[in-house]
Each structure stands twice: as C-alpha cells, then as structure tokens.
Amino acid sequence: MPTLTRTRLAHRVAGRRTLVTGASGAIGRQLAVLLGGAGAHLILLGRDPEALRETARQVPDTAAAVRVAPLDLTVHEDVTAFTKKLTADLGGVDILVNNAGRSIRRGTAHATDRPHDYRRTMAVNYFGAVDLTLGLLPGMRERGHGHIVNVTTIGLQLGMSRFTAYNPSKAALEAFGQSLAPELRREGVAVSTVHLPLVRTRMSAPTTAFARLPALDPRQAARMIATALVTGRPRVSTRLGTVGELLGVAAPRVRLALGALEYRHLPESPRSARTAAHTPPTDRSRTDPTGPDG
Known part of the structure; x- marks a missing residue:
C-alpha cells in the first residue's frame, strides 16, 4: 500500500463533508481522529450517543467541523429522514464511509433456529448502508464529485467458515458497490471497497482463537480505509486477502x-454457543461475537 501522509490525506478530505458510520466503535473512532487531523468536516453516525460524543472529543481541533448524529441504520424511516435533513442543512456530503457493521461468528450447527440473526445482519450491513447511500447519492451526482467507501471483510476473500450470516451481508454490500461504480464513473463519483483483515476490538475479543492470529489494531484499520480515500482505488486489500481471492x-x-482446516482449528467460541442456546429470537441486543474486521 502507498505511504499515507497527512498531506496526501488532507489533499483529499480537508474541508470535505465526510460522513462516517459506526463512529461509536473502535475503528470508526480512529478513522474520525485520522480524518479530523487532516481537516475533514466530520458527520459521525452511531447508535450510542455517549460513545459518539467521546469520539467527537477525541477528534483534533484541526477538523473543519464535527457533528454527531445518533442513528439506528436498521430503521429505514429514520435513515430517510436523516439524509433529507442533512441535505437540507449541509447540502449533503462529499465522502461517505459505510463502516458500521454487525458481525456474528457462529457455525450453522448452532444457527438453524436463529434465522433472525441473518435478517439483523443484513439490516445493518447491507440495507442500512444502501439506504444511506441512495439518500446521499443525488447530491454527489449534482455536484459532479464524491467518494463512497464500503468497508467489508477479508472473510469474503478467504471463504472463512462460521460467518454464514456476516459474510453474505458484506458480499451484498461489495456487489452493490461494484454494480454502482460503472454508473458513476463519468459523473465524478468514486466507489471503493476495503477488505479489512482481523482487527483487535472488543467485538472480536469473544473469539479466543483469534488471539493467536496476526491482526491490525483499530488505528491501522483506519489507515487502511483512509488509503482508499487517498488513492481512489476500487479495492484496497491485504496481501493475504488478495492471495486468498x-x-x-x-x-x-x-x-x-x-x-476446512480453519474450521477444525478455530473452534466455536463458548460465548457464541451460549448465546445460541439462550437468546430468544426477540432479543435485539448486540451480544453476538464478531467477525474478522471487528
């Protein structure tokens, strides 16, 4: 990957209205700090208002502006209302980073009575991102510039097991971007996909087998996402992901x-098995263990 410098990043994001979803999580927070340090005008989305405010407090003073907006991406009406208000107030955004995600690592032996997990994961990882993109895309088209970055996972490239809910939702988001990109090429709007590898976050912690594997920290993951903004590449991946693909x-x-070897040697986390056994379908808590990108 090319060297990411503050000067190069500032050239792309300084003063640009930049919306980051999942900004209350570790990766989103580090991305906000990185982009704010390069002078971006930040709009930070997440479900946890206090965590969003903490992210905003950590953004450097060099940011052009910082706004926080608590939002549940699974509620279509709320996302639609948000994009309309943002367009009315700011004229939309220049950069959209679809970073938010719900991840579940659970083998199908423990998932046959949990179809709700698949629907929830699609609601956040795919439909929420699509709603947000479609709501903000007209403004990008009118201005003749913009950049949409979809954060997905190395799991798509490696064919990792136990992610039958998570990987398809990220594959759908990637396919959405791939189909959208040719439509926008002559309109000045770029679309990038970032395949994050394993990232050390609180969400990946329940899978103790991951502790033995190499991983990025959230700051490194944020820099990988920022690389897509600097280069404009359609795809940003690790060497391992590229080889796997x-x-x-x-x-x-x-x-x-x-x-199959990975399936045998990276077992189900105890937490996943307990959750499968005891969580009723109506429980909407975010207790499920995460996938490789945290």
Missing part, C-alpha cells in the same frame, strides 16, 4: 481444504 479462482479445491 486468487486461490479461490485458480485452485478452489485448495481454498476449500484450507477453509
């Missing part, structure tokens, strides 16, 4: 065998 095309049986 190529292996899936050139030697799919080999990748399948490696996935």
Whole structure:
C-alpha cells in the first residue's frame, strides 16, 4: 500500500463533508481522529450517543467541523429522514464511509433456529448502508464529485467458515458497490471497497482463537480505509486477502481444504454457543461475537 501522509490525506478530505458510520466503535473512532487531523468536516453516525460524543472529543481541533448524529441504520424511516435533513442543512456530503457493521461468528450447527440473526445482519450491513447511500447519492451526482467507501471483510476473500450470516451481508454490500461504480464513473463519483483483515476490538475479543492470529489494531484499520480515500482505488486489500481471492479462482479445491482446516482449528467460541442456546429470537441486543474486521 502507498505511504499515507497527512498531506496526501488532507489533499483529499480537508474541508470535505465526510460522513462516517459506526463512529461509536473502535475503528470508526480512529478513522474520525485520522480524518479530523487532516481537516475533514466530520458527520459521525452511531447508535450510542455517549460513545459518539467521546469520539467527537477525541477528534483534533484541526477538523473543519464535527457533528454527531445518533442513528439506528436498521430503521429505514429514520435513515430517510436523516439524509433529507442533512441535505437540507449541509447540502449533503462529499465522502461517505459505510463502516458500521454487525458481525456474528457462529457455525450453522448452532444457527438453524436463529434465522433472525441473518435478517439483523443484513439490516445493518447491507440495507442500512444502501439506504444511506441512495439518500446521499443525488447530491454527489449534482455536484459532479464524491467518494463512497464500503468497508467489508477479508472473510469474503478467504471463504472463512462460521460467518454464514456476516459474510453474505458484506458480499451484498461489495456487489452493490461494484454494480454502482460503472454508473458513476463519468459523473465524478468514486466507489471503493476495503477488505479489512482481523482487527483487535472488543467485538472480536469473544473469539479466543483469534488471539493467536496476526491482526491490525483499530488505528491501522483506519489507515487502511483512509488509503482508499487517498488513492481512489476500487479495492484496497491485504496481501493475504488478495492471495486468498486468487486461490479461490485458480485452485478452489485448495481454498476449500484450507477453509476446512480453519474450521477444525478455530473452534466455536463458548460465548457464541451460549448465546445460541439462550437468546430468544426477540432479543435485539448486540451480544453476538464478531467477525474478522471487528
């Protein structure tokens, strides 16, 4: 990846209205700090008002402005109202980073009676991001510039097991961006996908097997996302992710065998099994363990 400097980042984001979802989480917070340090005009979205305010407090004074907006991306009407108000108040945004995500790592042996997990994950990771994008896209088109960054996961490239709820939701978001990008190419709006690897966050902590694996910290993950803004590349990935993706095309049986090996040696987390056994379908708490991108 190219060297990310504050000067290069500032050239892309200084004074630009930049919306970051999931800003109450570790990766979103570090991204807000990084972009604020480069002079971005930040609009920070998340479900936890106090965590959002803490993120705002950590943003450097060099930010052009910082606004926080508590928002549940699973409520279509609220997202629609938000995008309309933001367009009326600020004229929309220049940069949209769809970073928010719900992640569940649970094998299907523990998920056959939990179809609600699949719907919830799609609601946040796909439909929420799509609602937000469609609401803000007309303004980008009118101005003739913009950048949409969709944060997905290395799990799509490696074919990781136990992510039958999470990976499809991120695959849908990636496919949405891939289909959208050709429509926008001549309109000055870029679309990027960032495949984050494992990131050390509180959400990845329940899967104790991940502790043995190499991982990024949230600041490094934020820099990877910022690289997409600086370069404008359609895809930003790690070497491991790229190799895994190529292996899936050139030697799919080999990748399948490696996935089966991963399934055997990275077992179900105890927390996941307990949650599957005791959480009723009506429980909407965010207690499920996360996937590789935190």
